[in-house]
Amino acid sequence: MVESILVLTHADENGMLSQASLEGVTAGKDLSVGLGAPLVIGVVAVNGSLATSLGFGNARVLCVADEALAQSRYASDAAACEALCRAAHASIVIVAAGSRFTRVAAGVAFRLGGLIDTHITSINVSASGEGRSIEVTRSFYRQRIEAVLSRDARPWFLLIDAGTHAAFTGDGPVGEVEDVPVELPSLRTQVLGLRAPQQNALTIRPEAKLLLVAGAGWTKKQADGQTHAAEAGDLILGFLRNTGASLGSSKSLVDQGGDGGPVLPFLTHMNQIGQTGSMPRHAKGLSTCCHGEEPHVVGWRFIADRRAISLDPNCGWARGKADVVYVADAFKVMAKVNEKLAAANEANSAVAAPDRDFQRSQEVDAAVLV
Ligand SMILES: Cc1cc2nc3c(=O)[nH]c(=O)nc-3n(C[C@H](O)[C@H](O)[C@H](O)COP(=O)(O)OP(=O)(O)OC[C@H]3O[C@@H](n4cnc5c(N)ncnc54)[C@H](O)[C@@H]3O)c2cc1C
Numbered sequence: 388m389v390e391s392i393l394v395l396t397h398a399d400e401n402g403m404l405s406q407a408s409l410e411g412v413t414a415g416k417d418l419s420v421g422l423g424a425p426l427v428i429g430v431v432a433v434n435g436s437l438a439t440s441l442g443f444g445n446a447r448v449l450c451v452a453d454e455a456l457a458q459s460r461y462a463s464d465a466a467a468c469e470a471l472c473r474a475a476h477a478s479i480v481i482v483a484a485g486s487r488f489t490r491v492a493a494g495v496a497f498r499l500g501g502l503i504d505t506h507i508t509s510i511n512v513s514a515s516g517e518g519r520s521i522e523v524t525r526s527f528y529r530q531r532i533e534a535v536l537s538r539d540a541r542p543w544f545l546l547i548d549a550g551t552h553a554a555f556t557g558d559g560p561v562g563e564v565e566d567v568p569v570e571l572p573s574l575r576t577q578v579l580g581l582r583a584p585q586q587n588a589l590t591i592r593p594e595a596k597l598l599l600v601a602g603a604g605w606t607k608k609q610a611d612g613q614t615h616a617a618e619a620g621d622l623i624l625g626f627l628r629n630t631g632a633s634l635g636s637s638k639s640l641v642d643q644g645g646d647g648g649p650v651l652p653f654l655t656h657m658n659q660i661g662q663t664g665s666m667p668r669h670a671k672g673l674s675t676c677c678h679g680e681e682p683h684v685v686g687w688r689f690i691a692d693r694r695a696i697s698l699d700p701n702c703g704w705a706r707g708k709a710d711v712v713y714v715a716d717a718f719k720v721m722a723k724v725n726e727k728l729a730a731a732n733e734a735n736s737a738v739a740a741p742d743r744d745f746q747r748s749q750e751v752d753a754a755v756l757v
Pocket of ligand 1: 601602603604605607609636637638639640659660661662663664665675676677678679680681682683686696697698699702715716717718
């Protein structure tokens with residue numbers, strides 16, 4: 388089968404390609420090289436010039452530009468993606484999962500008479516007797532089973548999971564961009580503004596670079612014979628506010644509410660990391676007051692850079708499961724870390740939008756090294 392590849396991308400609020408889109412471009416480039424197939428980059432933007440300012444090598448670049456595309460809206464995004472697909476005539480359409488395109492990908496596949504697979508973690512080319520074919524992997528049952536899929540149906544839409552590919556950084560000079568006209572349907576949805584949950588209400592942030600894990604130790608009796616759950620909550624939320632990190636938990640800690648023990652009110656089973664929880668993909672992880680038992684640590688499978696703060700020098704983390712273990716009282720360490728982070732935020736004025744500035748993970752590292 389002669390293949391051709393389209394990667395659907397969109398601009399973010401700054402006009403540049405979104406992080407997920409850049410990951411999609413990498414996936415498309417790799418597949419194009421593996422198959423020796425032509426690559427098209429399709430861009431949805433208000434104004435294409437910024438979004439297409441990266442060189443895409445020898446890929447053809449198509450752009451749908453319209454003022455209405457400043458906002459994420461099903462009708463306009465689906466129409467723009469459909470126009471790009473019809474202009475590109477691709478057999479494989481790669482879409483990187485971000486909130487905007489995840490919503491429309493299946494609908495666009497339907498309009499094109501194609502099929503879609505979601506939660507793709509890798510796209511591979513296998514050589515068989517009849518030539519090269521595409522195989523994709525995805526996980527089922529909370530990532531405990533990995534399946535390898537291939538299909539004959541075309542166009543085949545592949546919605547790839549965030550964090551599975553490196554972000555594309557540019558390839559040679561900027562090439563020519565072809566404008567693709569789009570006729571938008573009547574738009575009934577008007578976006579009047581964005582209302583985000585308060586910082587301390589939103590604790591699960593899949594796009595954060597850093598994961599903070601809270602373990603049951605936070606609510607256990609401390610050296611003074613007392614529990615300090617309220618202080619623990621303040622320290623944890625303070626760290627999240629300062630860094631924009633995502634919050635994970637051990638099973639023991641989230642189970643405690645049901646067992647009648649002291650609880651941290653902002654934690655739910657959605658935060659649980661591990662064998663019976665989730666396996667998030669963050670670049671770095673910091674475990675606090677958690678023992679690092681195997682059923683918990685399997686949830687760290689995709690986290691490469693791991694650190695832990697535990698009072699127990701023989702905890703699971705110290706047995707080869709973390710890169711660095713601080714044998715220390717997490718109450719004291721996190722108070723100091725938060726102090727340093729607050730000062731760093733003050734200095735770079737990112738305190739107004741801590742979620743946006745994930746670049747500060749280096750400062751987090753520096754602060755953790757107390
Ligand atoms: C089938 C099965 C599935 C499971 N699935 C999961 C799962 O998905 N996720 C999961 O997390 N667990 C899971 N578990 C449970 C898991 O085995 C552990 O029991 C659990 O992870 C322990 O949680 P913890 O480390 O927070 O608590 P604990 O084992 O109680 O450890 C608390 C730690 O905090 C430390 N500590 C206390 N005070 C401080 C302080 N001031 N400073 C620093 N450190 C301190 C202590 O030294 C201790 O190491 C599963 C178990 C089974 C049998």
